[in-house]
Amino acid sequence: MDSARTVLDDADISRAIRRIVHEIVETAKGTESLVLLGIPTRGAYLARRIADAITGIDGVEVPCGTLDITLYRDDLRLRAVRPLEPTSIPPDGIDGRIVVLVDDVLYSGRTVRAALDALNDIGRPAAVRLAVLVDRGHRELPIRPDYVGKNLPTAVKENVAVKLREVDDLDAVELSEVGA
Amino acid sequence: MRHLLSAGEIDRDQAVLILDTAAELGAVTDRSIKKLPTLRGRTVVNLFYEDSTRTRISFEAAAKRLSADVLNFSAKGSSVSKGESLKDTALTLQAMGADAVVLRHGSSGAAHRLAHAGWIDASVINAGDGTHEHPTQALLDAFTIRRHLAPEGGDLAGLSVAIVGDILHSRVARSNVHLLTTLGARVTLVAPPTLIPVGVESWPCAVSYELDPVLDSVDAIMMLRVQSERMQAAYFPSALEYSRLYGLDAARLSRLPEHAIVLHPGPMNRGMEISADVADSSRAVMVEQVANGVNVRMAVLYLLLAGDGKDAG
Amino acid sequence: MSIVLRGLRPYGEQPADLVLEEGRIADVCAPGRGVGDEVIECDGLIGLPGFVDLHTHLREPGREDAETIDTGSHAAALGGFTCVHAMANSSPVADTAGVVEQVWRLGQRCGLVDVRPVGAVTVGLGGVQLAEIGAMAHSAAAVRVFSDDGECVHDPLLMRRALEYVKIFDGVIAQHAQDPRLTEGAQMNEGALSSRLGLAGWPAVAEEAIIARDVLLAEHVGSRLHVCHVSTAGSVEVLRWAKARGVPVTAEVTPHHLLLTEELIAGYDPVYKVNPPLRSQEDVEALRHAVADGTIDAIATDHAPHPREDKDCEWAAAAMGMLGLQTAFGVVVETLVATGLLTLRQVAERMSQAPARIGRVANQGGDLVPGAPANITVVDTISRTDVRARDLVSKSGNSPYVGMALPGRVWHVAYEGRITVRDGVVA
Structure with missing residues (x-):
């Protein structure tokens, strides 16, 4: 879209991830009980980056997996059927762990609600935290993030697109008008 | 996809999608809570004109793992054995609000007929029709x-x-x-x-x-x-x-x-x-075939029933 | 009461006035010169002798929910027919003088077409014991065509006896050629499509083998044989061979076998379920050419009404058969006239004169000349109309042509000098 405006570039994104990593390690008071679960597609790459960054700081391999929430969505019947994304829970599971859910954009909160339901069927974590690269507001459920890369005030008619090298050839967060 | 009537109608990408979906859903089978909320509130009817306990149970397990309500309608001891036509049975199921009908029938083309004769809005899954397809x-x-x-x-x-x-x-x-x-x-x-x-x-x-x-x-x-x-x-x-x-x-x-x-x-x-x-x-x-049958049938039910019913793309 | 068909073109040739009086064509004169009590302006429409159907299921007695002699007569008249042969597979079966006389009288009472009952060859179509053929022939219905249609007279000795027996009164055996063992449970033409659809096959050989046997039997005993609803290219070859040898065999083909192919079955809609089954495009081509070269003598509808519940079901449970009377002429125009295979004089031969001869029907299949019976169908071959369910007057609706546009239209019909159809409506 022509009117897309870059609100975070790759340096901003690296900084944001670094900050999230430090906050995670700080609030968890260490890394041994952490499990990172990224919500596909881009949340999964962010979780991987966060895990790698923790390894860079601590030298510790934090268990990192993916959690597809498609089967738990509340809007399945509003759209054409969606293909499932991979779910891979680290071999030691999530029981008694501090699970950090990682997603790219926090908006209505419905994805996170679905993710909490999904977690409930998989095990019983000691705590669940939420890390997002961008919080664009407009929550429809009582959900708030624990770690935010960037608070980005938006209008409902705007679209926030997170691009990551792993799939998009560059790192950027872009804001555009819907239908522009 | 709206119905699954014949393997002949499935193209390569659809087939791979079904298998991939089945593989993802198969992971659920390995956890202690084997249930997903995905098809909550949807009704799947197993309409079996021929005895096939293993196929019926497989579909039933698949539907239940996705939280669908399952109604079993088998020929023996039902109105079907009293000579009720496939059409009248279909109208009954329509009135009950069936979202999908899994049909096993001795007559080739029965699933095709049920899907296209205008008797019913539900998705139809062919669970074996005569000497045609399964x-x-x-x-x-x-x-x-x-x-x-x-x-x-x-x-x-x-x-x-x-x-x-x-x-x-x-x-x-x-x-x-x-x-x-x-x-x-x-x-x-x-x-x-x-x-x-x-x-x-x-x-x-x-x-x-x-x-x-x-x-x-x-x-x-x-x-x-x-x-x-x-x-x-x-x-x-x-x-x-x-x-x-x-x-x-x-x-x-x-x-x-x-x-x-x-x-x-x-x-x-x-x-x-x-x-x-x-x-x-x-x-x-x-034995693996039996286990995989549940996963594949979950995948089919998911792909037919989870969306808005319109064809993707 | 005299009627003038003004400006009619017999066989599509020069216009003339035909004056009908006392059941006969009283005069054929220059256009505008005919005088009568009533004048019907035909204005260049085509005149043909009234069509004669050798193969109609009127379902009465027994299945009046599907068709009656009255509703079937209406459909026949609107299709341009002035005579139909009512097949014997009613309930009770038309295997006694009593039943055939009842059918004949009900036809007379309706009065729209000449209803000629066909007698069963064997008791109850059972294929075991000859029916009272002589009694039916000598009844008021004067039956000349005998058929177990729906069932094949499979026993070769019984077939031989039947062929011989009907010589007493110059009758004919109309054989439904279908080897029963080769067609057990058969649902459609056997071939690539049946293998894919998983429907039990009805192989062409099951028809061809019976025809081959029967023409040899007919030759041996010197009897007339008529072959019902020929459906395969191989059958045409056998008939051609038999006719070249001088075997007294005649044959009919249905309109649907001239137009429709098995490909229509891919959607499992039982409206296309018929016996013999729809065949391949090659068979359709062979049948059309066989009609053109006279190997096949007659068009016969095999009009087979079935109530809705017998078609609104899965394929295997559905009844076999389709409506044909009201659409026969349109299909003939589409497949044989528009394609240049038949002239209008040949249409008259295949739809009227030959079937009347085969059935030994007096007063049908005449020429359009003074003194001939006034059984006349007035048509055009140009207008193309959609076949609509609501226009079918049959009690059943199982027409495979609904939704199709067919050429040719029946405007007026005179039966025994009376107008039975005027402007496409039963008078």
Whole structure:
């Protein structure tokens, strides 16, 4: 879209991830009980980056997996059927762990609600935290993030697109008008 | 997809999507809570005009794991056995708010008719119609073959599969020929000429009247049940002769490539098309086929019922 | 009461006035010169002798929910027919003088077409014991055509006896050629499509083998044989061979076998379920050419009404048969006239004169000349109309043509000098 405006570039994104990593390690008071679960597609790459960054700081391999929430969505019947994304829970599971859910954009909160339901069927974590690269507001459920890369005030008619090298050839967060 | 009536209607990408979806859903089967909320509030009717406990239970388990409500409507002891027509039964199910009907019927094309005659809005899943098709059986066979022989996923390109037995009357064979070739496999049908339909030359597969020459080149071999009434109808002279010529025994098993697997849609006639030691060998994957059947049927139910009912893309 | 068909073109040739009086064509004169009590302006429309159907199922007695002699007569008249042969597979079967006389009288009472009952060859169509053929022939219905249609007279000895027996009164055996063992449970033409659809095959050989046997029997005993609803290219070959040898055999083909092919069955809609089944395009081509060269003598509808519940079901449970009377002429125009295979004089031969001869029907299949019976169908071959369910007057609706546009239209019909159809409506 022509009117897309870059609100975070790759340096901003690296900084944001670094900050999230430090906050995670700080609030968890260490890394041994952490499990990172990224919500596909881009949340999964962010979780991987966060895990790698923790390894860079601590030298510790934090268990990192993916959690597809498609089967738990509340809007399945509003759209054409969606293909499932991979779910891979680290071999030691999530029981008694501090699970950090990682997603790219926090908006209505419905994805996170679905993710909490999904977690409930998989095990019983000691705590669940939420890390997002961008919080664009407009929550429809009582959900708030624990770690935010960037608070980005938006209008409902705007679209926030997170691009990551792993799939998009560059790192950027872009804001555009819907239908522009 | 709105209905699943025939493996012949599924293209490669759809087939791979179903198998991939089944693989993801299969992971759920390994957890302690095997239930997903995905189809909560939706109603799946198992409408079985023929007895097939294993297929019905498989669909029932699949629907229940996705939290759908399941109604079982079997011919015995129901209005169907009192002569109610398929149409009137369909109208009844429509009135009950069925979202999907899983139909097993003795008449070829019954599922197609139920889907397209305008009697009902529900999605129709063909769970076996006469001697036509049994697409979910073919999907679970393809899934099982992929797991063993193409574990990296994708299609079955380059694999060679033999289907042995009563091709003429087999809906499993028809569905498998379509699906396996769509997925890139080479299929060879093996049967006496009396059990191969006139017109088979239009099918995308090879035909062999002899089993022995194909053994050393197959990656998977699927043995079909031979019903004893075929013998009475003079399709072959005797059970003994059939089993000698077309039965899979230990000697023949030893001639298969080492990686080759043995499939059977069940129920087996031990001693007829398959010997007991082959059925119980480590190469036989029948138990896995049953487990995979649930995953594949979950995938089909998910893909038919979870969206808005309009075709994607 | 005299009627003038003004400006009619007999066989599509020069216009003339035909004056009908006392059931006969009283005069054929220059246009505008005919005088009568009533004048019907035909204005260049085509005149043909009234069509004669050798093969109609009127379902009465027994299945009046599907068709009655009255509703079937209406459909026949609107299709341009002035005579139909009512097949014997009613309930009770038309295997006694009593039943055939009842059918004949009900036809007379309706009065729209000449309803000629066909007598069963064997008792109850059972294929075991000859029916009272002589009694039916000598009844008021004067039956000349005998058929177990729906069932094949399979026993060769019984077939031979039947062929011989009807020589007493110059009758004919109309054989439904279908080997029963080769067609057990058969659902459609056997071939690539049946193998894919998983429907039990009805092989061409099951028809051809019976025809081959029967023409040899007919030759041996010197009897007339008529072959019903020929459906395969191979059957045409056998008939051609038999006729070249001088065997007294005649044959009919249905409109649907001239137009429709098995490909229509792919959607499992039982409206296309018929016996013998729809065949391949090659068979259709062979049948059309066989009609053109006279190997096949007659068009016969095999009009087979079935109530809705017998078609609104799965394929295997559905009844076999389709409506044909009201659409026969349109299909003939589409497949044989528009394609240049038949002239209008040949249409008259195949739809009227030959079937009347085969059935030995007096007063039908005449020429359009003074003194001939006034059984006349007035048509055009140009207008193309959609076949609509609501226009079918049959009690059943199982027409495979609904939704199709067919050429040719029946405007007026005179039966025994009376107008039975005027402007496409039963008068």
